[in-house]
Amino acid sequence: MKLFAVFGNPILHSRSPQLWNAAFNARGIDAHYFRINPLDAEHAARLIREIPLDGCNVTTPYKDELFASLDECDDSVAQLHAVNTIKYENRRLRGWNTDMYGVVNSLREDGIQFHGKKIVILGAGGAARAAVYGLLKANAGEIVLLNRTYEKAVAVAEQLGCRAAYASRSKTELQDADVLISCIPANKRIIKPEWLHPGLAVLDANYASHSLLLEDANAVGCHIISGLNWLVHQAVPAFEHLLGVAPEQDMKMTMQQLFANPSSRLHAKSISFIGFMGTGKTTVGKAFAELTGKEFIDTDALIEQRAGMTIPDIFQQHGEAHFRSIERTVFDALDFSTEKIISCGGGAVVNEENRRCLTANTTVIWLWTELHALLNRMDTTNRPLFHVDDVEAKARELLTRRIPIYAQAADMMIVNEKISAASLAKKIYGEIYPTSGD
Ligand SMILES: Nc1ncnc2c1ncn2[C@@H]1O[C@H](COP(=O)(O)OP(=O)(O)O)[C@@H](O)[C@H]1O
Ligand SMILES: O=C(O)C1=C[C@@H](OP(=O)(O)O)[C@@H](O)[C@H](O)C1
Ligand SMILES: [Mg+2]
Known part of the structure; x- marks a missing residue:
């Protein structure tokens, strides 16, 4: 049996096992996917070899640090210094970052076009950087990065080629924005409800806990996009990298069930x-x-x-x-x-x-x-x-x-x-x- 896992801290909230195991079942693949809370990023890399796993996903807070343990990686990982998918084969760890497809395809699926559009992104961590990278590749009009630590936003913006703004300018930046993507914890109310406007598309990367931003956005009449879409759309290419076959149909079906059935167990x-x-x-x-x-x-x-x-x-x-x-x-x-x-x-x-x-x-x-x-x-x-x-x-x-x-x-x-x-x-x-x- 092949074994796969998702590493993170915390990790029990992750719905990836439901998604991947359903896809394995549907395809008749003899594999199992589970959750691991390791000691730290370096230890996660050791566990991959020790268990051993055939591959894994990586979530907060290890996406950035696990990058250092890879033997090889694709361009997106090299650019972003963040990894979310690792294959273990021939004693080597090979990494990809599929988060960029998560954000781009979630928005596309909801009919959002990027050309000429202004997109505001909150945060400057691994998920935010993947969003910038993916949206630049998808030819978004203008991307603005807002982060509590301005210097961090500037560093990311300079490296990837977008614009950074002070968090204090959030209100102004949002006035003519078309899309707002939050890559910060869902329990923080950084954006005041009155800074949002009807029709603004709002995506929160965090699907596990109640999102204050989505609650406010819903009240204002924004176009809401759940982080579960991001989860599914990053998993589709990850599945292809790790299993060599496309899961798309299975995973989309499972997504409906995930929305309906938030794992009472x-x-x-x-x-x-x-x-x-x-x-x-x-x-x-x-x-x-x-x-x-x-x-x-x-x-x-x-x-x-x-x-x-x-x-x-x-x-x-x-x-x-x-x-x-x-x-x-x-x-x-x-x-x-x-x-x-x-x-x-x-x-x-x-x-x-x-x-x-x-x-x-x-x-x-x-x-x-x-x-x-x-x-x-x-x-x-x-x-x-x-x-x-x-x-x-x-x-x-x-x-x-x-x-x-x-x-x-x-x-x-x-x-x-x-x-x-x-x-x-x-x-x-x-x-x-x-x-x-x-
Ligand atoms: N976190 C820990 N730090 C130090 N020693 C531990 C820790 N957890 C378990 N041990 C020791 O390891 C040994 C095995 O623990 P035990 O609870 O009997 O394991 P199990 O029930 O899984 O067989 C015991 O001597 C226990 O005191
Ligand atoms: O692994 C096993 O098969 C066993 C583990 C032991 O319990 P611990 O895991 O608490 O040592 C005990 O049930 C018995 O010796 C068999
Ligand atoms: Mg015991």
Whole structure:
């Protein structure tokens, strides 16, 4: 099975997995796409090789920094110093930036022509730069970049060939503008409603949280374009780069569903932790339960209770099959009528029914720790599967087999390295309960 992911922080809000997995299904491609919150950009590049992924997308805040880890890239990435699509092939990372198609094709699809038009862009980050680059290539009449830090807007404008203006001039610049594109967080009201005019086309790159700009633009009678269109239109060429076939029809169909069905599973009341032995499921699960005040359950502890003996003893006296059958009974008996934090044993999700139990009732968090790091910090004597001569080889073989299973069960992977369990619990809390979310 091919594996793809989207990297970002935060990342749980991303709807890319729904989009890509639907396209894989429709095309009968044996592949899965999931979300990863890495330590940083450099670590994301390491994870691509470590997992390994066949390719990935990159979102805020890693588009700029991941550029430095590429072995080769196309012109758009070289110009923009920002990457959103990476293919991993022959041990090399090759990057593209397809955001420019996202913005240009979203506007085109809504009947907006660029020739002779004035376009105002808010922000100067990766998305804003891709918008400038794409619209210049599409022969837009005039492009004005507005950014809180004027110097940053000037640098981008000089490099790409458009005009920068002070944020204090927003009102004036918008008076004769035809299109306004926002590439800044959706919870910031930078533009006052009275600076907008009916008929102005307004696109907000951010689709995950409620957009104050789109709310105001709607009230004024502007022509609203959702960031979900941008998501779909950047994904179409990315899919072609990574899979070698065009997904267009499938992705457009999925877009309708995305509008209608904003993934209720991500807001499940119970949270479960899955992942390889020693990645910290028990420790972080406990810390998360403390943070949220919810009931904590460790499926391994329930197994020991039921069997009346320790896990190493169950393995030693009755074998792994017996352990798995008790594990199955424990999952069957889980009661989701009250909210819970559930830490699972590392092999629990290998069973399809256990997996379905979690995906149907919980937001599933996959913890990841690099193999050497987890072997170093783990006491392998109470992990019976590691009672072998070559622990590292056994661990690597087991992990390789399980990675696609974890990927398919999880709503997101998050890395438990170089961070305390309490801090990681807070980071996960921020993902699940975003303060400015929808
Ligand atoms: N963030 C962390 N920092 C330091 N040590 C950790 C962290 N998370 C887990 N550990 C340690 O790693 C070991 C394995 O953790 P555990 O929670 O038992 O993993 P799992 O339940 O996934 O097998 C334990 O010794 C635990 O204290
Ligand atoms: O990975 C596995 O198959 C197992 C993981 C263990 O739990 P932890 O992942 O909490 O160590 C425990 O369920 C048992 O030893 C089997
Ligand atoms: Mg555990």
